[in-house]
Amino acid sequence: MAPIATAKGCAWKEPKPLNCDVCIIGAGPVGLLLGNLLGRRGVSAVIVEKQPKPYDLPRAVHFDGEAMRVFQAASLAEEVLPHTMVGRGMLFKDTNDTVVVDWSRDQNIGPMGWHESNRCHQPGIEDALRAGLDRFAHVQLIEGVAVTDIEQDETGVDVTLAGGRTVRAVYAVGADGANSFVRRRLGIGEDDLGFKEDWLVVDLILKRPRPDLGDYSVQFCDPVNSATYVRGVGDRRRWELRLPDDRAVDPNESEIWQRLSRWITPEDAELERSAVYTFRSCVAESWRKDRVFLVGDAAHQMPPFMGQGMCAGIRDVANLSWKLGQVLYGGEDVLWSYESEREPHIRQFIELTVSLGKLINQTAAGEAPKGKMKSIWPELGAGLGTRKGVGGALAPQPRIDGVLADDFAKQGFYVLASRAIESDLPMVVGAQDWLAEHGVEAVVVRPDGYVLEVVAV
Numbered sequence: 001m002a003p004i005a006t007a008k009g010c011a012w013k014e015p016k017p018l019n020c021d022v023c024i025i026g027a028g029p030v031g032l033l034l035g036n037l038l039g040r041r042g043v044s045a046v047i048v049e050k051q052p053k054p055y056d057l058p059r060a061v062h063f064d065g066e067a068m069r070v071f072q073a074a075s076l077a078e079e080v081l082p083h084t085m086v087g088r089g090m091l092f093k094d095t096n097d098t099v100v101v102d103w104s105r106d107q108n109i110g111p112m113g114w115h116e117s118n119r120c121h122q123p124g125i126e127d128a129l130r131a132g133l134d135r136f137a138h139v140q141l142i143e144g145v146a147v148t149d150i151e152q153d154e155t156g157v158d159v160t161l162a163g164g165r166t167v168r169a170v171y172a173v174g175a176d177g178a179n180s181f182v183r184r185r186l187g188i189g190e191d192d193l194g195f196k197e198d199w200l201v202v203d204l205i206l207k208r209p210r211p212d213l214g215d216y217s218v219q220f221c222d223p224v225n226s227a228t229y230v231r232g233v234g235d236r237r238r239w240e241l242r243l244p245d246d247r248a249v250d251p252n253e254s255e256i257w258q259r260l261s262r263w264i265t266p267e268d269a270e271l272e273r274s275a276v277y278t279f280r281s282c283v284a285e286s287w288r289k290d291r292v293f294l295v296g297d298a299a300h301q302m303p304p305f306m307g308q309g310m311c312a313g314i315r316d317v318a319n320l321s322w323k324l325g326q327v328l329y330g331g332e333d334v335l336w337s338y339e340s341e342r343e344p345h346i347r348q349f350i351e352l353t354v355s356l357g358k359l360i361n362q363t364a365a366g367e368a369p370k371g372k373m374k375s376i377w378p379e380l381g382a383g384l385g386t387r388k389g390v391g392g393a394l395a396p397q398p399r400i401d402g403v404l405a406d407d408f409a410k411q412g413f414y415v416l417a418s419r420a421i422e423s424d425l426p427m428v429v430g431a432q433d434w435l436a437e438h439g440v441e442a443v444v445v446r447p448d449g450y451v452l453e454v455v456a457v
Contacts, residue, residue, distance in 0.1 A: 018168065033071070033074060034173060034321055036139075052143055067311045073406060093219070104216075204271060229263065250276050284298070406447075423455070
C-alpha cells in the first residue's frame with residue numbers, strides 16, 4: 001500500500017477514510033513499539049490513542065534483557081538507554097529482615113547482548129518510542145480519538161473512530177490495556193488464574209540522598225503488611241503496599257505517609273503519585289479473532305512482583321510484528337502461530353509471579369521458593385518449527401566484530417553456529433558454550449530471537 005502522510009497528534013479535519021496495512025488501537029509502550037517494529041519492515045500502520053496526550057507519571061519500572069533486544073530491533077536502543085539504569089536485582093525478606101530469596105542480577109552484559117535487568121522511567125521510554133515514529137512516513141499516530149466500533153470481513157478490518165471516520169486495515173491489533181475495548185468488542189472472555197489483590201502504589205522523588213534504602217528492590221514478606229520497595233531511575237523510589245480486603249476507603253495522603261514511616265518521611269521525599277491497583281492474574285480466552293489480534297495487557301495480566309508486565313507485551317509484539325510483515329509481503333501465513341506460541345509462554349511467567357506473590361503474603365500452601373533465584377527463559381508453545389531439544393528456545397545474541405548478531409542479520413533469519421558452515425542465510429559464529437550445552441552445532445534463529453530449527457552439519 002502507498003505510504004500515508006504523517007499527521008501525529010492532529011485532530012481529524014477531513015472525512016476521508018484512512019487505508020493501511022495494520023491499525024493499532026492503543027499508544028502505550030506496547031502499541032508504540034509495534035508501530036516502530038512494523039515501520040522498520042515497511043508496513044504501513046495507523047496507531048489510534050483515545051487520550052489526547054501522553055501520561056507523564058511513572059508506571060512500569062522494569063524490563064529485562066530480552067525486552068532491550070526488542071528495542072534494539074526497533075533501532076531505538078540508544079534512545080531508550082538514557083531513561084534506564086542497570087538493576088541490581090531483588091531480595092525477599094521475612095518479618096525478621098532475613099533474606100529468604102536472593103535474586104541478584106549480574107552487572108555484566110547478559111546472553112541477550114544487554115544487561116539482564118533494567119530499571120526504567122516509562123514516560124521517557126514512551127517519548128523515545130513516539131519520536132521513533134517520526135522516521136516513518138508510512139506510520140501515523142492519531143491521539144485524542146477513541147475507537148467506537150470494529151467490523152471485519154474476508155479482506156480487512158474497519159475501525160470506526162469517534163466522529164465517524166474509519167480506518168480500513170488489512171489487520172488490526174488491540175494494544176489498549178487491561179480494560180481493552182477491542183477484547184470486549186470481540187466478545188473475548190478471560191481465564192482467571194486466581195490471584196486478585198488490591199495494592200497501593202506510591203511513587204516518590206527524593207529530596208535528599210537516602211543511600212541506606214539501597215539499590216536492590218525488596219519484597220517484604222508479611223502476612224499482614226506485605227510491601228515492596230523499588231529502586232527507580234535517578235531520585236525516584238516506589239513503594240507498593242498490600243491493602244486489606246475489608247477496608248472501607250482507600251488511604252488518604254496522611255495515611256499513606258503513616259504506612260511509609262517505617263522507611264521514609266515527607267522530609268525525605270515528595271509524593272509524585274499514588275494509586276490503588278488491583279493486581280490480577282488472567283489470560284484472554286483467545287488472542288485473535290480472524291484479522292484482529294490482542295497484545296500486552298489486553299491479552300494477559302499478572303502481578304508486578306517479577307517486573308514482567310511490560311516485558312510480556314514487548315514479547316508479544318516481537319513475535320507478531322515479523323509475522324505480520326511476512327504475510328503482508330506475500331509470504332507463508334504464519335499468523336496462526338502467534339497465540340499458540342505466546343499463550344503457554346506467558347503462563348509460565350504468571351505462575352512464577354503468583355507463587356512469589358504468595359510468598360510475599362506468606363499465605364502459600366505448600367513449598368515456597370527459597371535461596372537463590374535465576375532468570376527464566378521459557379520455550380515457546382507449539383508453533384513454527386519443532387519443540388524437540390532446543391527448538392523454540394530463546395537464543396543468545398553474541399557480537400560479531402562489535403556488531404550484535406540480530407543487527408548483523410538485519411533483523412531477519414540467520415544461522416547461529418559454533419563454526420562456519422555452508423548456509424544461504426547470514427552466518428553468525430559464536431555462542432559456542434550455549435550451543436554445546438544443548439548438544440547442537442548450529443541453529444536457525446528467527447527475527448524475534450527464538451530458535452526455529454536445528455541445522456544438520
